[in-house]
Amino acid sequence: MRKRQIQVYQEAAASVVQARHRMGETPTNASNACCFCWCCCCSCSCLTVRGEEETIQRSVCERRTEITINCEESPRPTLEEARSWSTSFEKVMKSAAGCSCFRQFLRTEFSEENMMFWMACEELKKETNKTVVEEKVRQIYEDFISILSPKEVSLDSHVRDVINRNMLEPTSHTFEEAQQQIYTLMQRDSYPRYINSAEYADLLKTLEEPPPEP
8 A cells, every 4th residue: 555655646747847847947856856745855775764764753753742632722612512422423523522533533543643633624725825835735736645754634635646746736726625525534434432431421411510619
């Protein structure tokens, strides 16, 4: 599977270079662009990283200081609101507290990057400044799409091809199809487990208890 992803990216990088040549552009260090990351700062040797080195890189990145998201740091949901999450995934995603609690659950399953990617795409769609859009698109690609990222999300080859084409002219909707695929993945895979999890049951139990007296 990894070899196939590498092949896809090599083909994508080659097609981008050809397209830019047709438009009269000369990408810097294009001959060394072994991954589709815009900056073209890596050499072909980056795709020969050993499995153990990749594991070390992932471990180091996961130890970086991050803001720990949990239900206590988000707006406290009402009991009625939290109960409504069990009726549809849409209700979870439309609730600030729901997103926060669901993200914490995904963290326990080591798939928090799915929610992070979805949220980054939501923020991107609100941006109107072209320069900022291009920078955010580049950052999202490096953080969640690049095969070299420890936070790479799982996307099929068709969606990756769409992204590679969209990257030629970045817009606030560059990752729209990818965002929808990740949304569906969370809905079908992680959401049912969250609703049946001890974390969700404990949250409901906590909300059912009367607040402590002042």
